[in-house]
Amino acid sequence: xxxxxxxxxxxxxxxxxxxxxxxxxxxxxxxxxxxxxxxxxxxxxxxxxxxxxxxxxxxxxxxxxxxxxxxxxxxxxxxxxxxxxxxxxxxxxxxxxxxxxxxxxxxxxxxxxxxxxxxxxxxxxxxxxxxxxxxxxxxxxxxxxxxxxxxxxxxxxxxxxxxxxxxxxxxxxxxxxxxxxxxxxxxxxxxxxxxxxxxxxxxxxxxxxxxxxxxxxxxxxxxxxxxxxxxx
Amino acid sequence: xxxxxxxxxxxxxxxxxxxxxxxxxxxxxxxxxxxxxxxxxxxxxxxxxxxxxxxxxxxxxxxxxxxxxxxxxxxxxxxxxxxxxxxxxxxxxxxxxxxxxxxxxxxxxxxxxxxxxxxxxxxxxxxxxxxxxxxxxxxxxxxxxxxxxxxxxxxxxxxxxxxxxxxxxxxxxxxxxxxxxxxxxxxxxxxxxxxxxxxxxxxxxxxxxxxxxxxxxxxxxxxxxxxxxxxx
Amino acid sequence: xxxxxxxxxxxxxxxxxxxxxxxxxxxxxxxxxxxxxxxxxxxxxxxxxxxxxxxxxxxxxxxxxxxxxxxxxxxxxxxxxxxxxxxxxxxxxxxxxxxxxxxxxxxxxxxxxxxxxxxxxxxxxxxxxxxxxxxxxxxxxxxxxxxxxxxxxxxxxxxxxxxxxxxxxxxxxxxxxxxxxxxxxxxxxxxxxxxxxxxxxxxxxxxxxxxxxxxxxxxxxxxxxxxxxxxx
Amino acid sequence: xxxxxxxxxxxxxxxxxxxxxxxxxxxxxxxxxxxxxxxxxxxxxxxxxxxxxxxxxxxxxxxxxxxxxxxxxxxxxxxxxxxxxxxxxxxxxxxxxxxxxxxxxxxxxxxxxxxxxxxxxxxxxxxxxxxxxxxxxxxxxxxxxxxxxxxxxxxxxxxxxxxxxxxxxxxxxxxxxxxxxxxxxxxxxxxxxxxxxxxxxxxxxxxxxxxxxxxxxxxxxxxxxxxxxxxx
Numbered sequence: 001x002x003x004x005x006x007x008x009x010x011x012x013x014x015x016x017x018x019x020x021x022x023x024x025x026x027x028x029x030x031x032x033x034x035x036x037x038x039x040x041x042x043x044x045x046x047x048x049x050x051x052x053x054x055x056x057x058x059x060x061x062x063x064x065x066x067x068x069x070x071x072x073x074x075x076x077x078x079x080x081x082x083x084x085x086x087x088x089x090x091x092x093x094x095x096x097x098x099x100x101x102x103x104x105x106x107x108x109x110x111x112x113x114x115x116x117x118x119x120x121x122x123x124x125x126x127x128x129x130x131x132x133x134x135x136x137x138x139x140x141x142x143x144x145x146x147x148x149x150x151x152x153x154x155x156x157x158x159x160x161x162x163x164x165x166x167x168x169x170x171x172x173x174x175x176x177x178x179x180x181x182x183x184x185x186x187x188x189x190x191x192x193x194x195x196x197x198x199x200x201x202x203x204x205x206x207x208x209x210x211x212x213x214x215x216x217x218x219x220x221x222x223x224x225x226x227x228x229x230x231x232x
Numbered sequence: 233x234x235x236x237x238x239x240x241x242x243x244x245x246x247x248x249x250x251x252x253x254x255x256x257x258x259x260x261x262x263x264x265x266x267x268x269x270x271x272x273x274x275x276x277x278x279x280x281x282x283x284x285x286x287x288x289x290x291x292x293x294x295x296x297x298x299x300x301x302x303x304x305x306x307x308x309x310x311x312x313x314x315x316x317x318x319x320x321x322x323x324x325x326x327x328x329x330x331x332x333x334x335x336x337x338x339x340x341x342x343x344x345x346x347x348x349x350x351x352x353x354x355x356x357x358x359x360x361x362x363x364x365x366x367x368x369x370x371x372x373x374x375x376x377x378x379x380x381x382x383x384x385x386x387x388x389x390x391x392x393x394x395x396x397x398x399x400x401x402x403x404x405x406x407x408x409x410x411x412x413x414x415x416x417x418x419x420x421x422x423x424x425x426x427x428x429x430x431x432x433x434x435x436x437x438x439x440x441x442x443x444x445x446x447x448x449x450x451x452x453x454x455x456x457x458x459x460x461x462x463x464x
Numbered sequence: 465x466x467x468x469x470x471x472x473x474x475x476x477x478x479x480x481x482x483x484x485x486x487x488x489x490x491x492x493x494x495x496x497x498x499x500x501x502x503x504x505x506x507x508x509x510x511x512x513x514x515x516x517x518x519x520x521x522x523x524x525x526x527x528x529x530x531x532x533x534x535x536x537x538x539x540x541x542x543x544x545x546x547x548x549x550x551x552x553x554x555x556x557x558x559x560x561x562x563x564x565x566x567x568x569x570x571x572x573x574x575x576x577x578x579x580x581x582x583x584x585x586x587x588x589x590x591x592x593x594x595x596x597x598x599x600x601x602x603x604x605x606x607x608x609x610x611x612x613x614x615x616x617x618x619x620x621x622x623x624x625x626x627x628x629x630x631x632x633x634x635x636x637x638x639x640x641x642x643x644x645x646x647x648x649x650x651x652x653x654x655x656x657x658x659x660x661x662x663x664x665x666x667x668x669x670x671x672x673x674x675x676x677x678x679x680x681x682x683x684x685x686x687x688x689x690x691x692x693x694x695x696x
Numbered sequence: 697x698x699x700x701x702x703x704x705x706x707x708x709x710x711x712x713x714x715x716x717x718x719x720x721x722x723x724x725x726x727x728x729x730x731x732x733x734x735x736x737x738x739x740x741x742x743x744x745x746x747x748x749x750x751x752x753x754x755x756x757x758x759x760x761x762x763x764x765x766x767x768x769x770x771x772x773x774x775x776x777x778x779x780x781x782x783x784x785x786x787x788x789x790x791x792x793x794x795x796x797x798x799x800x801x802x803x804x805x806x807x808x809x810x811x812x813x814x815x816x817x818x819x820x821x822x823x824x825x826x827x828x829x830x831x832x833x834x835x836x837x838x839x840x841x842x843x844x845x846x847x848x849x850x851x852x853x854x855x856x857x858x859x860x861x862x863x864x865x866x867x868x869x870x871x872x873x874x875x876x877x878x879x880x881x882x883x884x885x886x887x888x889x890x891x892x893x894x895x896x897x898x899x900x901x902x903x904x905x906x907x908x909x910x911x912x913x914x915x916x917x918x919x920x921x922x923x924x925x926x927x928x
Contacts, residue, residue: 020881021919023874024795030732034790036262037504037736040269043355044277045740050359066372066436073376087355091348094266095341099256109791113917116787123739123783127746140762144769178255185252204762221345223253268494272501272733275587276509282591298604298668305608319587323580326498327573331488410487417484453577455485500726504733507819508741514823530836530900537840551819555812558730559805563720642719649716685809687717 025112032101038119039094045126046086050079082133085210086125088217092189093122093152100156100182103173104163111163118155124148142206146197153190157183192216257344264333270351271326277358278318282311314365317442318357320449324421325354325384332388332414335405336395343395350387356380374438378429385422389415424448489576496565502583503558509590510550514543546597549674550589552681556653557586557616564620564646567637568627575627582619588612606670610661617654621647656680721808728797734815735790741822742782746775778829781906782821784913788885789818789848796852796878799869800859807859814851820844838902842893849886853879888912 025031097118104111128141128148135141160182163169169178196216200209257263329350336343360373360380367373392414395401401410428448432441489495561582568575592605592612599605624646627633633642660680664673721727793814800807824837824844831837856878859865865874892912896905 020795020877023799023877025791027794027798030728030794030797032262033265033729033732034736036265037269037501037733038740040266040501041273041505041737041740043351044270044273044358045743047277047355047359050356064369064436066370069367069370069372073372084352087352091345091352094348095257095344098259098262099252101262102259103255109919112791113787113919116790116917119739120780120783120787123743124746126740127743135765137760138762138765140765140769181252181255204760221348223341223345264494265497268497269501269733269736272498273505273737275583276502276505276590279509279587279591282588296601296668298602301599301602301604305604316584319584323577323584326580327489327576330491330494331484334491335487413484413487453580455573455577496726497729500729501733504730505737507815508734508737508822511741511819511823514820528833528900530834533831533834533836537836548816551816555809555816558812559721559808562723562726563716565726566723567719645716645719685812687805687809 021109025109026107028101028104028107031107031112031115032098035097035101035115035119038122039090042122042126043087043090046083046090046129048126050076050083078136079133081210081214082129082136085214085217086129088214088221089149090122090125092217092220093156096156096185100160100163103170103178103182104168105170106168107163108166108168111159111166111168114155114159114162118152118159121148121151121155124151136210137206139200139204139206142197142200142209146193149193150190153186153193157186160186189216189220253341257341258339260333260336260339263339263344263347264330267329267333267347267351270354271322274354274358275319275322278315278322278361280358282308282315310368311365313442313446314361314368317446317449318361320446320453321381322354322357324449324452325388328388328417332392332395335402335410335414336400337402338400339395340398340400343391343398343400346387346391346394350384350391353380353383353387356383368442369438371432371436371438374429374432374441378425381425382422385418385425389418392418421448421452485573489573490571492565492568492571495571495576495579496562499561499565499579499583502586503554506586506590507551507554510547510554510593512590514540514547542600543597545674545678546593546600549678549681550593552678552685553613554586554589556681556684557620560620560649564624564627567634567642567646568632569634570632571627572630572632575623575630575632578619578623578626582616582623585612585615585619588615600674601670603664603668603670606661606664606673610657613657614654617650617657621650624650653680653684717805721805722803724797724800724803727803727808727811728794731793731797731811731815734818735786738818738822739783739786742779742786742825744822746772746779774832775829777906777910778825778832781910781913782825784910784917785845786818786821788913788916789852792852792881796856796859799866799874799878800864801866802864803859804862804864807855807862807864810851810855810858814848814855817844817847817851820847832906833902835896835900835902838893838896838905842889845889846886849882849889853882856882885912885916 097115125148128145132141132145160179164174164179167174193213193216196209196212200206329347357380360377364373364377392411396406396411399406425445425448428441428444432438561579589612592609596605596609624643628638628643631638657677657680660673660676664670793811821844824841828837828841856875860870860875863870889909889912892905892908896902
């Protein structure tokens, strides 16, 4: 991975030469607070995609018609599925970012900006979810959703690599083995997402991919003892 | 409650066997921060349901017509009632979750995910409130609102059960009696909600249920000294 | 103020008799965190009232017509004024609530609920601002805006009274004089708002009131050395 | 800079004479928390400008038409550019404000209000971004966007000046040289923005300016080792 190496090796010297950058972005607590805020807003904004009351104006369904409302809601289940999938995505990423930041003892402006890149991708999730919910059977919508997840994986990976090379990882966690745990986790997860989405792009059908993504995410959330998945 | 028992007993061993899961999601402060963020956004988003200015365009009411505006606002009182009810719901749940987290000394990735399930249900409250405000007399809308509250109660209960079995509760709070206080609170509250909503589903009328829910919630918020309710 | 006295004196004994309430809502830090979150979201949501791009669709103004855009924006200045006024309102209240919480050493569930009442009123500010921006010359819109500010003042005052009677105020701040400073501040501010708004209700014209409110708020924000206002 | 001097010298005495103002707004942690909240909401709200699913209703594009969706998204690239530019703006300002607050040891109500002025300007960014995304080739939209950035620069500069004169800067950071680093950073950045935008106002064309702004911001975010830019 020569690209990361160059970036990491030059990164510190660059900031060393620029006085302001040497003092900027060094507060780990505030980085965590900003992240929690953005995760919280993004998780809550997802629900705005479930704009059923607007989609079901009183004119269309009698206000007292229980069965009619139920039927209309059932027709909107793809929206709810996209909502659920994106909440799981954000939950998995939040647990991952929290775990990574927990293992840092310090942060510099480069590491801060790698996380801001991660957060940039994060704020796009409500948008790409909304796109996928509207065009649930369109493989381009699925592709964009996947690119969004990929971007988060790449920035998160770069953040760990940079932090462990520069020496921002807490001493008790700065072991070869711990690095392998963090990096393997990200590589396996991103490989699973890629393997799930690329076929959809080839056969131009999204249904199987979406079901598989939700299953992968449930696996990460619930962590059941399935022998095959045990090592992920 | 065998389901919970199985989950709890297996839960810890599962995460023990998976290296990443053993180190993930262990920051109690960040769980509290994410929760506060989601509560804050959800509480503030509720107000978006009060979209009276859009519902009352200048074309319909003369901009200077005070009496006309007042009448129009009064006609929108059901929206305000749904808003008020949901704010109370979120307030009660926030006090409850805060109290529970205060009694924890640590957290693991399973407990984190139980809270993420709780927060998932929480982010749905603005949606189910909006649905109920639009279809205020529709028993299906009320049913969905209740299922939302039930889902929060179940995840909150599971979180306490799991934490107290695994040993995440602070030593000074890890007593049989304290567990009973936490669990009884949740069971009584959920029973009251169920007793209030189920009749509406049978007689297919929502008005009595909504008034009763608001009264139950005011009881929890204000905690007056009414002999009958004193033990709730 | 017999109502508050009764509430305060009974308040503690009530919670004493109810086990759950004795342990609930005791985290001062999380109350501050929730408040900051709600203030942050409310302050940022205000800007959604400035929906000029939607009000000025490309069809109406040529995309390159600078003068046309400028004219259209100037016609929307009342919206900007309402926005500015509400941001000042929220800023003043945030400074006030922060100052009050800083002087507390502890909190109980009753005090928590008084603050939740304060936050409920707070989440209504984007709504009443939006109403006032749409019906800027309508005295009923102004009246509702004022009732919203009044509700925040009352809950904030009740919170201080309750906290100082029950003994939640930090020892170094629990003096007669400090109480007078806190309470006088709220009473004078609310009296100024009332004196400003009530005439508008009588003469059924809002312009003078709105200008006066902004001046009062600028006085609190900038705190200039004007002899007459120096003691507010 | 006589205006700031007068303000700063009078500032402290003013608050000294007003009892409430002497005790108000002194919590540095809560100022940071409110700022993080507002940054988080503003960063996430930006994405609401990317309302492509609404702009592309199912009626216009067949739900399965991948190529059609891709073409429609490409036509919306200016929106994405405005989004990206504003996220970078907010990221740069967040790093800057975090760095400044990190160097404070205390805060008073005047300093708090200077930051509230900064946050007021911040909450306008989603609005001016939305305006610029809608009228991407209109120089008045660009001018308003720039005035917004300028307002943030001015309040941020005033905050540092006031804090360093009154003595709120941490002892280890309260050096002449550190002040020069903070102030030079802001002056150079604002000069670059002004130099970029003013020509657009003269030639009444926005494209070159927008590209230059993004390049300036990428320079601040990535901090590459370009000799010419090394001293910024």
